[in-house]
Amino acid sequence: MTQSPATASPTPGAAAVFALAWPMTLKAIFLHGTVVVDGFLVSALGEGALAAMGLAAALGGIVLGVIFAFSHAMQIRAAQAYGTGDAVFMKSVLVSGLAVSIVIGIVGVAAIALGGPVLIGMLAPTPLIAEQALAYLMIFTVVILAEAVGQCIASFFNGCSRSKLPLYGYLISVPVNVMASLVLIHGYWGFPEMGVAGAALGSAIAITLQTLFWIVLLWRTDGGLASVHGWHNSTFGPTLRRHIRFALPIAATFVSATMATHVCSLIYANMALNDFAALTLIAPWNLLAGQVAMQWTQATGILVAQLLGKHTSEATLDLFLARAWRGAFVAALIVALIFLVMCLSLDWIYPNLEAETRTILLGFLPILLIIQFPRATNAICGNTLRAAGDTVYVMHIFVWSQWAFRVPATALLILYFDASAFWILSLFLWEEVIKFPAFHRRLWRGDWKHAHVAA
Structure with a gap:
């Protein structure tokens, strides 16, 4: 029998996000x-x-x-x-x-x-x-x-x-x-x-x-x-086309991110061996540890979409998002602490690595600590806007920041300036900084609160 939407609380809070996010986080960790x-x-x-x-x-x-x-x-x-x-x-x-x-x-x-x-x-x-x-x-x-x-x-x-x-x-x-x-x-x-x-x-x-x-x-x-x-949408044909129109920008965003990562990885191969090794080693840590904050923000987007489907008032939407936002900062802090412990335990985790590679990894720590917070708040904005159907705008922010900034900047710094791994990793932080005003300006404008998601 089909279940009806949960109505236990008119304004879900951090507990509701957590209840949805923790199984999603474990699932993502199992998957990777x-x-x-x-x-x-x-x-x-x-x-x-x-x-x-x-x-x-x-x-x-x-x-x-x-x-x-x-x-x-x-x-x-x-x-x-x-x-x-x-x-x-x-x-x-x-x-x-x-x-x-x-x-x-x-x-x-x-x-x-x-x-x-x-x-x-x-x-x-x-x-x-x-x-x-x-x-x-x-x-x-x-x-x-x-x-x-x-x-x-x-x-x-x-x-x-x-x-x-x-x-x-x-x-x-x-x-x-x-x-x-x-x-x-x-x-x-x-x-x-x-x-x-x-x-x-x-x-x-x-x-x-x-x-x-x-x-x-x-x-x-x-x-x-x-x-x-x-x-x-009356018949299956228009219904399917409406689903595809909604899904394509979101899918394109994820496909673009994957392609940009692969292109940058190919460029990394031109770096010094120790720099390349350090960037290769930090990638799975970013993927797994980052799931804590990422799944929290995705769960936030799911609950926003549900609230919009119920035609929830602006005051309730604002209250929920404020609670979820505070939780996102806690999740970002947890991820930052994971990286702190990881970087301080390099001699135990990677005892066979060359000392130079471990030094490069330890040097990543300032970036890994700082980036979690703009990344989490940008993700809250992105998932909220997607939940309201503003998928094309979100796609443009991701695609342009990747292909007009990070990918060419990576090529320039490595192929022409022979930059170190620290500066290459810092590009991820600068990418979040570039996305920050575009995301937050759109969210603060408030149009998403009036979205008719059942169209």
Whole structure:
């Protein structure tokens, strides 16, 4: 039976954001941590196997990145529908989101099947690595198709304030992935020894189970939507087009961020070895530790979308956002403290690193402490504006700050001025400074409080 929007408190506060954010944070950590675990398991096979897995995962990751980008848009649109309490709107969002995500998955798998062998043949350093990478990639297409369905359902759950349900799926898939991959890579207990392909098959088994679990949960919580008649925008065609118009700017924002990161990473390869190593090592820390503040701000956006769907008063919106904003600063402080502990523990965490690399990492500390606060407040603004449907404006802020500033500045500082890693990392801080007035001016103008999100 379809659940109705939560109405326990007319003005949700930090506790409501926390209740939504902590399962999302753990889910994100599990998602990114699984990649690290897979790499660790495959590392026992040698550098060639790691190269094969990395090559195949990079190609498959492009399609997954697009699926994840659209699933974020689905999360916000589902929150808007959930806030209205309109079952037709909720069904329309769910079916439209699934349609878009499944089409992306099918097109991506078809592109991999047609172009994957050629690309791998061109990029792989040896025929053996090419063979292993292709075997991994072909099995990995199952992961792509399963995630096309699963991530859409998980985002729908998040938008409906049921963020624990996606987390339960990861509590199943992560241990299954580790055990299945370990057994299939090495051929334990009578199973075939598949090497790199075993890691892909382990992931495919785990993600398929996870998606099936979410489908069952969806039927139990929202199965009533199947009997709802009609579409939010008269018929399915206009409904689907409206969903795509909403989702495209958000998806483009995430895809642009991923591409900008990859381009900058390629430029980093021209730096001195110790500088390059330090930037490479800090990247996963940024990704994992940053989830604490990032998921808080995303949860804030979900609740804003729900409140707008309920036509909440301006005073209530202002009160909620003030509470959520204070919580975002606490989350930013937690992330800053994580980096403080990390930088002061470098000798213990990375005992085998060269002293120069550890010195560079320690030098990052001022930037890592300061950046968390403008990043958190910018994210609050961005997610609030997205929740109100102001997605194109937010996209422009991200795209221009990345491609008109950070990427060219990175190239200029590295290729022409031979700048140190400290100054390259500082570009991320300056990017947040550049985005700050554009975000806050738009938010303070207040138009978002009158958004008609049910359109």
